[in-house]
Amino acid sequence: MFRMKKLLLSIALLGITLLAIAADIRYDSDPDEFLIYNRRNSKIYNYFLLKPAENISCTLVNVDSLTVYSRVVINNGSEINYQYKARIGNEELILDKSAKLSDSTRGVNGESISSYNKYKTKIYEEKTNFSITNISQNNLIFKISGNNVVSSNKEIDYIRFTPNFYGDVKTLILDEKEYTYYTPKSDKIQLTLEGPIVLKIISRMLFDTNYINNSGYRFRVFDNRDFFAEFTEEAYKSKNSWVENEPDIIPSTGDVNIIKLPAGIHHLSIENKDKNKELIFRFYINKASVEIEK
DSSP states (O other): OHHHHHHHHHHHHHHHHHHHTOOEEEESSOOOEEEEEETTTTEEEEEEEEOTTOEEEEEEESOSEEEEEEEEBOSSSSEEEEEEEEEETTEEEEEEEEEEEEEEEEETTSOEEEOOEEEEEEOOSSEEEEEEEEOSSSOEEEEEEETTEEESOOOOOEEEEOOSBOSOEEEEEETTEEEEEEOOBTTEEEEEEEEEEEEEEEEEEEEETTSOSEEEEEEEEEETTEEEEEEEEEEEBOSSEEETTOTTEEEBOOEEEEEEEEEEEEEEEEEOOOTTSEEEEEEEEETTSSOOOO
């Protein structure tokens, strides 16, 4: 018994020791988060936003190497140069970057953003100060990681969410798997969520077998009866999915849109006013349900 207690104590002490030396990035103030969505892997990443002349500072604790990912919010054009200033301890440097418009990533509210640039450096002090200042004329977004411990930029996991008001349920078959989709009732689907929360909306258009291959569609989102967003998509017939028990119907490829909702109760309405185009929807919410990690 004594040896067992001694072993458990040793394990506990080891855990405390490992915890004490874990890498950590401690921000002096809460970053202004900026969510981006990658269409290729259907994941959201959490960056933070710095407007021109803004800065953010943090303390690096037990960080051996530091990586800074930067992107620029592009208002016009497809290529842009930008600068930011980084200070590590007493060392200061100016980083000049060039970036092109990303073809796979955008802000969750539709913002055009660039592909990322990466700056990586070794950190030799156990505890040191680090800061970034935006010295460009454009809004910049950043993601910082140290020693594989990422702060303020974790991927967001999702779980499926069932709306509380909808029309029919349709089963879509894709790669031998079944997916439940919902049709609007009286032109709308309604769901109630409590924020802060991230909602992923997957939409598809249903084609008659004789319908032309590509066609646009749109739908609107209302939050507590106020207009929130409108999404316009190009619909192309899917080559590897179909709707169960409906051989004359071909679904389009899936389009994914992400919206982030602030704290509070949100009565959402997803509305399709075009009676000539039948849409189906599937919904996901972030697994944490009520928060995004910072």
